[in-house]
Amino acid sequence: MRNAEFDREKVLRSAMATFMDKGYAKTSMQDLKQATGLHPGSIYCAFDNKRGLLLAALEQYRLDRSSEFAAFFDDDRAKLQQLKSYLDDIVEQCLRCDGHSACLLTKALSELALHDPEIQQVISQTLTNWQAAMAQVLQQAQQQGELAAHKDSQQLSRFLAMGIYGLRTYGHTQPEPSVLQTLADELFEHICR
Known part of the structure; x- marks a missing residue:
């Protein structure tokens, strides 16, 4: 054939x-x-x-999102400035959404992961890799003196991942631009504190 x-x-x-x-x-x-x-x-x-x-x-999806993520953090700007740009872009993505589309990982996780261990593993690994990439950005911010060295970059990356997924989900039900931007700004401020 x-x-x-x-x-x-x-x-x-x-x-x-x-x-x-x-x-x-x-x-x-x-x-x-x-x-x-x-x-x-x-x-x-x-x-x-x-x-x-x-x-x-x-x-x-993993390849596309990884490439997209890397593009935000591949220049010499301050890492926290890049993180702010990344969060602002997520808000823009939420606003462009037509209300039916959702993150492929979220859709597959809610629909299939409990019944399909392979899909669960693929999604878990993708999210783990994304969180590790965020932790690395936060560690670089610490090394550059932008973020307090005593902060736990792993915990901050978990909080950031939770916040981003929450923001995406919330954006499907409450797509008010100023509300989403305020939430993203508060998430960023929490990371910076």
Whole structure:
């Protein structure tokens, strides 16, 4: 059987958007065909099944978010200034959201993780890596004298991760720009104290 040729990243991002919009259970193969431009047979050939496509989409999501995160912290600006820009961008993402889309990790976690240990592991590892990256940024801020050295960067990164996920979730129900920005600012101020 010949392998179908397609732009894998484009297909995965399209599938990702569909899973975020509809959720895994409510996403049909017809929805995926429409979103990706691939026929179901090609999806099965490339990803085994809908679950395989979700796992590949979760990996693409991880790569995209990791690259996005790194872009905020790759220059010589003060780390806390970069963190503020990152939080402001999250607010902007919340405001651009149409109310149906949610973080792919959050959707998959709430829908599948209790029943699928592999998906639970993929999500947990992605969140652990993200939190470790935030802890590293906070440690760099400490080394540069921007953040008090006695603070526990691991605990601060956990608090930051909780706050960001809370902000994203809250943004779906209360998308008032000034409220979201105030919450993000308060989260940032807590980290800086």
